[in-house]
Amino acid sequence: MRTEFAVGLPPALHQEMAPLFGAGWLTDPGERLAYAYDNSRRQSLPDAVALPQSREQVLALVRACRRHRVPLVARGRGTNTTGASVPIAGGVVISFERMNRIVEIRPGDRCAIVEPGVLNGDLQTALKAHGLFWPPDPTSAAFSTVGGNLACNAGGPRAVKYGASRDNVLALTAVTGAGELIVCGTATTKGSTGYDLHRLLVGSEGTLALIVEASLRLTPTAPARAALRATYRDVSTAAHAVARLMAQPVTPSMLEFMDGDAVRLARDVGGADLPHEAGALLMIEADGDAQTLPFAIQALKRAASGDGLLSLDDAADEAAREKLWAARKALSPSLRTLAPGKINEDVVVPVSRIPELVDGVQALSRAVALPIVCFGHAGNGNLHVNLLYDPADASQNERAHAAMGHVFELALSLGGTLSGEHGIGLAKRDFMPQAVGAQTLAVMRQLKTVFDPDGILNPGKLLPDE
């Protein structure tokens, strides 16, 4: 599907939308600039920005954009890392920042009804009063939107126990690229009534439909949590511990991994108190109530113990927990000291293949003579592979980007895939044919056509060019 888009903003579209949106219709270049980029650092100026406050405005905008063949790019707060919200083909950015109401919280149904623009963090604050939370906890949670989280199928550390966005949505109301309002799913925790459209929309990065309301599945907050920090001789023994931790009944509420380079950085640059001989580190958390938590921690300690374990520290209280987490927190700023540029990809592999992934990445690091640091959500096999380089150095730039291709190949060869929680966007779409078979990709393209017959929704994202 290749649509001939209008060049620039058609005056007729502007004339229709300006009165409809009023102050929520931005055409000033300075104002548009704020909607030109995302956290991928890519940038492309939209021709206009719409800030809807109602689903009726969204419907009218989609229909007008379709009539005028104008690209329409959905945006939460632009925290995604893949370029998925950069309007590379121009057109209109639709930012949901003003559709940010929490419509209803129903504790007995473990359900919240929200508009897409509500911040994940604001929702969590509102839920706290009810003893509930919404599981997705990306690093950006304080300033990313629920709609954006859903669009990327965002996860975070808690996903190992509580699932990612797709696992925590009951129903969606959305406007398709055809300009039709659809209601997908029911606000019930079970359902077998026709095709599952709402989970299909999750992770579709604004290429199929625009979410205007979401019914979210909530989880009661455990009253207490406790943390462990385990260091291992090497990645392999740490990965075996991960497999042991995941094969016993007490599922950790977080299970984070750092490879040897990450441990060294956290210690030598970040100042974390970590043994010199540590080749890998696990941060392990459990949650529960005060009475049962000690037993859970005991079970996790047993599973964490074994060949290669160098140290196992636990945190009795929240302050001690913060101290254990200091190593992890010291890591990100430390990375910046290694090189000015960073490519961070979030490949995922079956948990048992983590050692091969890390070994392969370390071999690749030596081959391209660039540091690659791995850490991330071990319980899901979802590692963040950070490739550090100087973008101003042409040779490094080329080697870095070639290396990322090899990282994807490696993850795929281990039975994994391109992304665990960041999505595809622009950054990985050229790798889609390696990850997804030709016939399956053809089905995806046809699904796109069903929802968005003229290809106006976020063109050039997720699916590779034909």
Place this chain on the structure above:
Amino acid sequence: MRTEFAVGLPPALHQEMAPLFGAGWLTDPGERLAYAYDNSRRQSLPDAVALPQSREQVLALVRACRRHRVPLVARGRGTNTTGASVPIAGGVVISFERMNRIVEIRPGDRCAIVEPGVLNGDLQTALKAHGLFWPPDPTSAAFSTVGGNLACNAGGPRAVKYGASRDNVLALTAVTGAGELIVCGTATTKGSTGYDLHRLLVGSEGTLALIVEASLRLTPTAPARAALRATYRDVSTAAHAVARLMAQPVTPSMLEFMDGDAVRLARDVGGADLPHEAGALLMIEADGDAQTLPFAIQALKRAASGDGLLSLDDAADEAAREKLWAARKALSPSLRTLAPGKINEDVVVPVSRIPELVDGVQALSRAVALPIVCFGHAGNGNLHVNLLYDPADASQNERAHAAMGHVFELALSLGGTLSGEHGIGLAKRDFMPQAVGAQTLAVMRQLKTVFDPDGILNPGKLLPDE
């Protein structure tokens, strides 16, 4: 989409398939009869039955059926209740009973790779040795297949804590109605790589594609469990207890409900030891380890207690647990004493609306002068509404079927939907336009066309006639 199907079995199709399938190609009427019905008691003779042993055979059969315009109906073991596996348009039944291998169990990845024809019960037995289980536990588990469970999005009592089929599948390999092999998803517990096709196939009742391999998400088995039985003055106070139970952090591993009629039947006919004044009953279970289980049971007891509670019994061991469950087990045979005919539908509503659902059903029972007994999976708001009547009595027959329509209307008006775990099949497809908006239904029809352009897969099921 209305396909003109071939009348009878085209001789050319027979000549192509007979040598390919050998003894796995059945055309004898006596043999075909065994594949003519499902647990809905509907019946329609297929023109041939294919018993594939490989995905290559499935591919060849789909392509041949497409070429010859012959309907193709997937079948596990025919335990479904909706007519979904009855070949109402004739054609070929493809029974996966010989594709029943457990290909691989990977405990560290919490993953099993299976062929679709493996029995749920056989899989659970194989998983037991690894301390793992696959959560879906329909009543039919001992003799229903994983493929059939996936096709219906089957659930069961455990779903309240562990999810239904759709929540417990990582990847699917399937043959579309276009005759293409697609691989959907990855055998990882997280993924954000393109559109989510595998969850779309779950619950699609063989109308989109035929599953030839499934990567299932497994859960470690808790070493111990304990049960509670609570009786309440009336449905409303029991339903409030359900909401309290679901709003606190210890999620029960089962939370089953029986209304007053069900309690009376279990006591008076089934001989269960239950108080006369009980207007509703909850069966509550927790699982965990021996050390923490008492705390979990304590928390559930606290939540179960409140206005209207008449009795609260707990079972210290497995024998006592069986005794508590006797009431539930006595129920089904008791129902048969009320009337020869039973319509059992599995509507689902938000948990907080259970009292209105049961009240509405009781009012309807009085209005149509037929007994209606409700019980089921309260933690998911998924109630089995059993309407008892004499099918030989024309008036009762008519009133019973009209009443089911009102039950669906009621569930929809409460924010629920037609089916929690049985699916749509033939039984509920005419109610789909009430449950799913016209635009959403149009999208579902178009998705069907993408996967199955000639409409050969299970025609006449799930989607209503246009």
